[in-house]
Amino acid sequence: MGSNPKLKVRLDKIRENASQVVNLCKSAGIEAGGVTKGMCGNVSVARAMLEGGCAFLGDSRLKNIATLRREGLKTTFMLLRLPMASEIAEVVSYVDVSLISMPETVKLLDDACMASDRNHDVIVMVDVGDLREGIWPTSAEIEEMAKALRASRRVRCVGVGTNVGCFGGVLPSSENLGHLLKIGHELGEYLGYELRVYSGGGTSSLALIEDHTMPSGINQLRIGEAMLLGSDITGRRLIPYLHQDTMTLVAEVIEVRRKPSVPIGIIGADAFGNVPVFADKGIRLRAILAIGRQDVKPEGITPLNNGVYVLGASSDHLIVDVEELGYKLTIGDTLAFRVDYGAMLAAAVSPYVEVVMEER
Numbered sequence: 001m002g003s004n005p006k007l008k009v010r011l012d013k014i015r016e017n018a019s020q021v022v023n024l025c026k027s028a029g030i031e032a033g034g035v036t037k038g039m040c041g042n043v044s045v046a047r048a049m050l051e052g053g054c055a056f057l058g059d060s061r062l063k064n065i066a067t068l069r070r071e072g073l074k075t076t077f078m079l080l081r082l083p084m085a086s087e088i089a090e091v092v093s094y095v096d097v098s099l100i101s102m103p104e105t106v107k108l109l110d111d112a113c114m115a116s117d118r119n120h121d122v123i124v125m126v127d128v129g130d131l132r133e134g135i136w137p138t139s140a141e142i143e144e145m146a147k148a149l150r151a152s153r154r155v156r157c158v159g160v161g162t163n164v165g166c167f168g169g170v171l172p173s174s175e176n177l178g179h180l181l182k183i184g185h186e187l188g189e190y191l192g193y194e195l196r197v198y199s200g201g202g203t204s205s206l207a208l209i210e211d212h213t214m215p216s217g218i219n220q221l222r223i224g225e226a227m228l229l230g231s232d233i234t235g236r237r238l239i240p241y242l243h244q245d246t247m248t249l250v251a252e253v254i255e256v257r258r259k260p261s262v263p264i265g266i267i268g269a270d271a272f273g274n275v276p277v278f279a280d281k282g283i284r285l286r287a288i289l290a291i292g293r294q295d296v297k298p299e300g301i302t303p304l305n306n307g308v309y310v311l312g313a314s315s316d317h318l319i320v321d322v323e324e325l326g327y328k329l330t331i332g333d334t335l336a337f338r339v340d341y342g343a344m345l346a347a348a349v350s351p352y353v354e355v356v357m358e359e360r
C-alpha cells in the first residue's frame with residue numbers, strides 16, 4: 001500500500017517500453033542505453049531497463065551511479081553530466097564512461113586513473129546548436145581536445161556525442177547529427193584511430209529512426225523519458241508504440257468544502273511571489289490534497305478522474321476543483337494523477353513521496 005503521497009510505478013510497463021525502444025534502435029544499428037536520472041537512479045527502475053535489453057545505464061548524478069553499483073547491478077555505467085573537478089576520484093572508481101567537454105577534465109581524469117591504477121573511457125560532447133554542453137566544433141577546439149586525449153595515459157576516447165532538445169530546445173535532425181559524424185571523423189584523424197561510438201542524443205532522436213532520417217553512422221542513443229513515460233517533450237508527442245500509463249501519483253484529501261472561486265480581499269502575491277489570477281465560477285466544491293511543491297511540480301500533473309481540475313498549489317497543499325466529480329469525496333480518500341517528466345523528477349527526489357513498485 002504505502003503511505004501518502006506516493007508514486008506508483010509499473011515496472012512491467014517500463015520494462016516493455018525499454019524493450020520496444022531497444023528493438024527499434026537495433027533495427028537501425030543503434031545501441032540504446034537507459035537513463036535513470038528522471039527517477040533519481042531508482043534501482044528497481046534501473047533493473048527493469050536492463051531486463052528490457054538496455055546496453056548500458058546512464059545517470060547525471062555520480063551518487064545515483066554509486067548506489068546502483070552498490071546494489072549489485074552489472075552493466076556499463078555512463079555519467080551524463082560533465083564531471084566536477086571535485087568528484088574526479090569517485091568518477092574513475094564508479095563510472096565506466098564519462099561524457100566530457102573540457103581538455104582540463106581529461107587531464108584530471110587521467111591523473112586520477114594513474115593514482116588508482118584504473119582506466120577510463122570518455123565520450124567527447126559536441127555542441128551542434130542546443131547550447132548546453134560540448135566543444136564548439138571549430139578546428140582549434142577539436143585539435144585542443146585531441147591534444148589532451150593524446151597526452152593521456154589511462155583515458156581513452158571512445159567516441160563523440162551530442163545533446164539536443166535540452167537547453168535550447170533544438171530538435172535532432174539529419175543535419176545536426178550528420179555534423180556530429182563529421183566532427184567525430186575529424187577528431188579521429190587527430191587521434192590516429194577511428195572512434196567507435198557516435199552518441200546521437202536522447203528520446204527526441206527516436207523520431208529520426210521512425211521516419212528513416214537517422215544518418216547512418218549514429219550508433220548509440222541514451223534514452224530516459226521514452227522508457228519512463230512513453231512521451232517526448234521536445235518533440236511534443238506521446239510515442240504511439242510505448243506505454244504512457246507507467247506511473248501514478250496518489251495524494252490524500254484533507255479538506256473538502258464549498259468556497260468562492262475568487263479570493264476575498266486585496267490580492268498581493270502568492271507564497272512564491274506570483275500574482276494569482278482567478279476566473280469567477282461562483283461557489284465551487286474544492287478539495288485540498290496533502291501534497292505540494294515540496295513533493296511535485298503541480299503544473300506537470302493531470303488528474304485521472306474526469307471532473308477534477310488543479311487550481312494551484314503551495315509548498316504543502318494542492319487545491320483542486322471537484323464540483324464536477326461524479327462521487328462524494330471525503331477526507332482520507334485519494335485522487336490519482338499522471339505525471340510529466342518534471343513532476344516525475346520532483347516526486348522521485350522528494351523525501352516525502354514514497355515510490356511504490358508494482359508488477360502486473
Ligand SMILES: *Cc1c(COP(=O)(O)O)cnc(C)c1O
Nearest residue numbers: 035080163202203222223224225
Ligand atoms: C537526460 C539526458 C539524456 C536522456 O534524455 P531523455 O530525453 O530523457 O531521453 C541523454 N543524455 C544526456 C547527456 C542527458 O543529460
